Amino acid sequence: MHDDRQLVEARLERVLRERIRPAVHPRTAPLDVEIWSASGEPVPVAEGLAAPTRPIAEGTPWGSPWGTSWFKVTGEVPADWAGHTVEAVLDLGFTPRTPGFQCEGLVYRPDGTPVKGLHPRNSYVRVGSPVAGGERVEWRIEAASNPDLDASGVPFRPTPMGDLSTAGNAPQYVLGAMRLAVFDETVWDLVADLEVLGELMAELPVDGARRWEILRAVSRALDAVDLQDVGGTAQAARDELAGVLAAPAAPAAHRISAVGHAHIDSAWLWPLRETVRKVARTASNMTALLADEPEFVFAMSQAQQFAWLKEHRPEVWEKVRAAVADGRFVPVGGMWVESDTNMPGSEAMARQFVHGKRFFLDEFGIESEEAWLPDTFGFAAGLPQIIRAAGVRRLLTQKISWSRTNSFPHHTFLWEGVDGSRVFTHFPPVDSYNCEIQGAQLAHAARNFKEKGVATRSLAPTGYGDGGGGTTREMVARAARLRSLEGSPTVRWEAPAAFFDKAEAEYPNPPVWVGELYLELHRATLTSQAQTKRGNRRSESLLREAELWSATAAARTGFPYPYDELDRIWKTVLLHQFHDILPGSSIAWVHREARATYARLAGELDGLITAAQSALAGEGTVPLAFNGAPHARGGVPAGGATTPDAESRAGAVPPVARRGGGYVLDNGLLRVEVDARGLVVSARDLMSGREAIAPDRAANLLQLHPDFPNQWDAWDVDAFYRNTGRDLTEVTELAVDGAAVRVERAFGASRVTQLLSVPLGVGRLDIDTEVDWHERERFLKLAFPLDVKADRYAAETQFGHVHRPTHQNTSWEWAKFEACNHRFVHVDEPGWGVAVVNDATYGHDVTRTVRADGGTTTTVRASLLRAPRYPDPETDQGVHRFHHALVPGAAIDDAVREGYRANLPERRVTGAAPVAPLVTVDEDAVVVSAVKLADDRSGDLVVRLYEAHGGRARATVSVADGYATGRAVLTDLLERPLPDAPAPASGQGDVRLALRPFQMVTVRIPRGEDPDGA
Known part of the structure; x- marks a missing residue:
């Protein structure tokens, strides 16, 4: 046997x-083929259709890197094929490698009607079924010669092909057979x-x-x-x-809900402009397949990709609109893009859902209740609250199955965030978001499913992604045979909502996972491409300011609120938070464009802010200082205040004193000693008498490690990087620079210049670092060894902070050797703590050791720079600037305040008189994250705020200038009244709120008078 x-x-x-x-x-006939190649970037479809062509034969090389060629394909069906099904099989030069990473094409009729995409495993175009014989056929093919960046067969090899300037012009592909065929x-x-x-x-x-x-x-x-x-x-x-x-399948067989899908990265190993065409090809494929297969259902996420179709490929957009109306082309996810969720700030993460859901509502009348993030690199603990506040109840992801150390214990569960919000979550046990309905995949899903015995069903996103063309007719055929087949899980085509409805119904009390969903892989994405990350953080801060000042100016002066400009800029920032752009894991082309985009947006936003502030300040000669920090306590106004000409005490600095070979900085609150190496050997909190720096250790210590992960160069940093490294303690210059200490160092081919200063009135050491970075495969850290016994630490995340252990009791804790924070990391012991704040970094690590004296040293290290060589061989080469601050004696409220302050510049204009805040809050624990006018252009004021300390809080929000606080309502993120929420308590000009720990609320306040004079 x-x-x-x-x-x-x-x-x-x-x-x-x-x-x-x-x-x-079984029978084929050749087609005639001609070609025209565009000389630069892709041309409009009409131009490509009309372009002059020349003959090209099978076996001829074509297509420079990132080029576009238009093929004209003509022929005649042989007369003796009458009665047969006939299709064209069109091989652009496909290789057997993975679909989506090589040449692709979109077939058009001569009149410009899209037919379908061409991909390595989907290269047919139906002619007729049956044919009469003698039919003339003619198509145009817009073909992209995108280079295969792993064509060498060695993954992650550095390649010059990731940018036009270095890719050359050698043909990438050889034209294959272009034939009619009997099917x-x-x-x-x-x-x-x-x-x-x-x-x-x-x-x-x-x-x-x-x-x-x-x-x-x-x-x-x-x-x-x-x-x-x-x-x-x-x-x-x-x-x-x-x-x-x-x-038939056994009654207890595992049930798989298949949904057609094509996970298309909005940028990765191709630029943004190419994604527009990948989406058009795939959408054309899927609308064609839907027409042929009545049971098939296809789901597509990312509102941005739908918007690209509407703007750039209206002929494809109309087909998609019709298929959506038919209910079988399903918009899912409710986000602008499938973003990273660790690094986007609170408001940006909220706006991903605002703009995504609004697009689906406006264009299709559809409100998605499923967040769709199969490929995102881990999930911040603040996300469940944002999901629920957007009117979304459920989440699908896949990537956590990639974790290398621990296997996540559930496939279907409730995920609980920092505020207690819960989201019904599913990880498909098929362990792929590109399922092909293969027997091994289905068997793995059934074996792997961790909810056996209490649940019976899972989801399988099915189709080739990244330009691979989506679901194929072969996958549909397999699903038909597996609908109910003994020995196999059952397979049904179902929309995500239908799957989730059934999954929730059969599993009413799933287990609960509390806190972040940490991916034990791709940790270096928190650091790679530092300028992309700085651009993101700066854009988020500028957008917050622009909305705040524009709303204030609109309320006070009639200043025209820049709705359209803000909408466009937000969408651009959200696009660049895609999970291969912000994480720094795309080709050089993508990050080159991102840097230019961020610079352009900064100029536009600065212009909007200046215009609004000038309108507020009026005509005059009095210098006014503006500060847009989070709340009105401690001189940090929420709604945008101005103060008459006066030095900001937070910006002034005391003189520097010489001591031995180093220097002392002392502002009466904090005394900092800098030794001859330019290192901070003491940072004494003069209010408590506590020393922040651990005995015999030094802070502001730059540490350089080798960085050559086992794979995924731009994505990964492996734990063994910590085994070796060196402290950068040699100085080339140590001097006084105004009221700061300047430290200069040289190492390898790189140089570092730092300015250390302590401002008056604040117990804070500011560290401004400029690195001219020219290392390869190195990892640069900035270390602060602190004399604090902390078993856990706090790291800011969206609308709050998350606690992580400093010890490694379990493999789960060990695996978090590199993690994400936003503006601060805070460590403390009862009654005293230290914060490390930043203006542009995300990656960090926190470790602890016990000294010989019995004390504990807790070391916080900020990750500054890497130098991976794939997919961008020149990653991070050049000049970078970072701002960090050490805040001894900081409680969590100090960490929140100083974190905001580090990211919000003070601005000065000349005006006639001070400007009072539009919005103030009387409670330090409550932070205002947004002040804006309502998106529906009604003139209503929208204020979003949250409890930031992790406790309960009562706060009064005071609003000036004629807003009817008595008619204030609590809303969802889309600024729609919450149906079950009671109206907040209000008085004349204020709204009173009671918040649970980390709760975020959105308050909408109409313009006008309060009812009954309240």
């Missing part, structure tokens, strides 16, 4: 490969039968009766096939398989 099994399996594989699959197209549907069905049964057979127990039943049927089918006449005998072979294919 053993030998029989092996012989049948080997026979099946060869006969399929060499005889049956080739017989799907034998019976043979095609036989292929599907044999593939499904062969794959199922391979997954069944070797000694199981079902496996042998299938094996015998397959053997009979192969005997029935005449290899010299496959088409004439295919039906006889299918008849031999009919019995085993008709055996």
Whole structure:
């Protein structure tokens, strides 16, 4: 029996490969092909259709890197093919490598009507079924010669192909066969039968009766096939398989809801402009497949990608609109893009849902209740609250299955965030967001599913992504045979909402996971491409300011609120938070463009802010200082205040004193000693008398490590990087620079200049670092060894902070050796703590050791720079600037305040008189994250705020200038009244709120008078 099994399996594989699959197209006829290549960037479709062409023969090289060629394909169906199904098989030069990472094409009719995409595993275009014979065919193909960045076969090899300036112009592809072909549907069905049964057979127990039943049927089918006449005998072979294919699945079989999908990275190994075309090709494919397959359902996320179709490919957009209206092309996710969720700030993460959901509502009348993030690199603990506040209840992701140390214990569960919000969450156990409905994948899903015994179903996103063309007709055929097949999970095409409805109904009390969903992989994405990250942080801060000042000016002066400009800029920033742009894991082209985009947006936002402030200040000569920090306590106004000409005490600095070979900085609150190495050997909080720096240690210590991960260069940093490294203690210059100490260092091919200062009135050491970075495969850290016994620390996340352990008691804790923070990290022991704040970094690590004196040293290290070489060989080369601050004696409220202050510049204009805040809050624990006018242009004021300390808070929000606080309502993120929320208490000009720990609320206040004079 053993030998029989092996012989049948080997026979099946060869006969399929060499005889049956080739017989799907038993007769072919050549097509005539001509080509025109654009000289630069892609041209409009009309121009490509009309371009002059020249003949090109099979076997001819074509396509410079990132080029566009238009093929003209013509021919005539042979007369003797009448009555047959005929299609064209068009090979642009595809390789057997993964779809989506090589050449692709979109087929048009001569009149510009899109037909479908061409991809390595989806290269047919139907002519007719049946044909009459003699039909003339003509198509145009817009073909992209995107380079295969791993064509060498060695993954992660540095390549110059990731940017136009270094890619050269050598042809990338060789034109393959372009032919008409008879399509034998019976043979095609036989292929599907044999593939499904062969794959199922391979997954069944070797000694199981079902496996042998299938094996015998397959053997009979192969005997029935005449290899010299496959088409004439295919039906006889299918008849031999009919019995085993008709055996229904067991009642307890795992249930898989398949949904067509094509995960398309909005940028990655291709630039943004190419994603527009990848989306057009895939959407054309999927609308064509929907027309052919009545049970098929396709889901597409990322409102940005729909918007690209509407703007750039209206002919494809109309097909998508029709398919959406039919209910089978399903917009999912409710986000502008599938963003990173660790690094985007509070407001940016909220606006991902605001802009995404609003687009789907405006264009389709659809409100998605499922967040769709299959490929995002871990999930911040603040996200559940944002999801729920957007009117979303459920989340799908896949990436956590990539964790290398610990296996996540659930596939279906409730995820609880920092404020207590819970989201019904599903991780598909198929462990892929590019499922192909293969037997091994389905068997893995059934075996892997961790909720066996209490739940029965899982989701399988099905189709080739990243320009691979989405779901194929072969996948649909497999699903049809697996609808109910003994030995296999069952497969049904279902929209995500239908799956989630059933999953929630059958599993009403799933387990709960509290806190962040940390991915034990891709940790270096918190550091790679530092200028992209700085651009993001700066854009978020400027947008907050622009909205605040514009709203204040609109309320006070009638200043025209820049709705359109802010909408456009927000969408651009949100796009660049995509999970391969902000994380720094895209090609050089993407990050080059991102740097230019951020610079342009900064100029635009500075212009909006200046215009609003000038309108507020009026005509005059009095210098006014503006500060847009989070709340009105401690001289940090929420609504945008001005003060008459006066030095900001937070900006002034005391003189520097010389001591030995170093210097002392002392402002009466904090005394800092800098030794001859330019290192901080003491930072004493003069109010408490506590020393922040651990004995015999030094802070402001730059540390350089080797950085060559096992794979995924831009994505990963592996734990062994910590095994070796060196402290950068040599100085080239140590001097007084105004009221600061300047420290200069040189190492390798790089240089560092730092300015250390302590401002008056604040117990804070400011550290401004400029690095001219020219290292390769190195990791630069900035270390602060602190004399604090902390078993855990706080790191800011969206609308709050998350606590992480400093110890490594378990493998789960050990695996978090690099993590994310926003503006601050805070460590403390009862009654005293230290904050490290930043203006542009995210990655960090916190460790602890016990000293010989019995004390504990807790070391906070900020991650500054890396130098991976794939996919961008020049990652981070050049000049970078960072601002960090050490705040001894800081409680969590100090960490919040100083974190905001480090990211908000003080601005000065000349005006006539001070300007009072539009919005103030009387409670330090409550932070205002947004002050803006309502998106519906009603003139209503929208204020979003949250409890930032992790406790309960009562706060009064005071609003000036004629807003009817008595009619204030609590809303969701889309500024719609919450149906079950009571109206907040209000008085004349104020709104009173009671907040639970980390609760975020959005308050909408109409313009006008309060009812009854309240």
